[in-house]
Amino acid sequence: MKKISSIVVSLVLLMTFSAYSQNQGKLKSSKSHIKFYSHTAVEDIEANNYTSVSTIDTESGEVVFSIPMQGFEFEKSTMQKHFNQEGFLDTKTYPKGKLVGKITNIDEIDFSKDGVYQADVEGELSIKGKTKPISEKGSITVKNGNIGVESKFNITLADYGISFVKGKPSTNVAKEVEVTVLADYQAE
Numbered sequence: 001m002k003k004i005s006s007i008v009v010s011l012v013l014l015m016t017f018s019a020y021s022q023n024q025g026k027l028k029s030s031k032s033h034i035k036f037y038s039h040t041a042v043e044d045i046e047a048n049n050y051t052s053v054s055t056i057d058t059e060s061g062e063v064v065f066s067i068p069m070q071g072f073e074f075e076k077s078t079m080q081k082h083f084n085q086e087g088f089l090d091t092k093t094y095p096k097g098k099l100v101g102k103i104t105n106i107d108e109i110d111f112s113k114d115g116v117y118q119a120d121v122e123g124e125l126s127i128k129g130k131t132k133p134i135s136e137k138g139s140i141t142v143k144n145g146n147i148g149v150e151s152k153f154n155i156t157l158a159d160y161g162i163s164f165v166k167g168k169p170s171t172n173v174a175k176e177v178e179v180t181v182l183a184d185y186q187a188e
Helices: 002-023 077-084 168-172
Strands: 026-039 044-057 062-068 096-103 115-127 130-143 146-156 176-187
Touching: 026 062, 044 077, 044 176, 115 146
Parallel strands: none
Antiparallel strands: 026 044, 026 176, 044 062, 062 096, 096 115, 115 130, 130 146, 146 176
């Protein structure tokens, strides 16, 4: 009977260790903050999205962000309505934006040691059904076991099928917008 109990305990410990090892390098952020900012002579437009989710594999460097496009909130409800409509982002047809990439210098980042590390990310950004390659820089901050990511970069709206040649949007919305990404991660 002792032998059977020992075998069962050993199997349970082995299964627990295996499950832990499989998830050891995975980090998840369930409330990433994505902000975009457009500046023109006519007006500044800012929108914030707190509904995005993201994962980082600390071993392979794989990074994924999933962004519900209808999650962007604007100061003015009219801006939000225009953003979601068919002539702009058409968020009913294209409900999510996505970044799939890889931290190319993952071996220079120590997720177990406090510090600020530069992260070089290459991958593909998909918005409104269009996918374009990106190569951006960001920073990863490790402090007391907490991991945060920050990046700021620009995207050209026309690259994603968003362009205006006449009307109010052509003067009120910048051709290139600034995107800021902030995310805090926990072990998955």
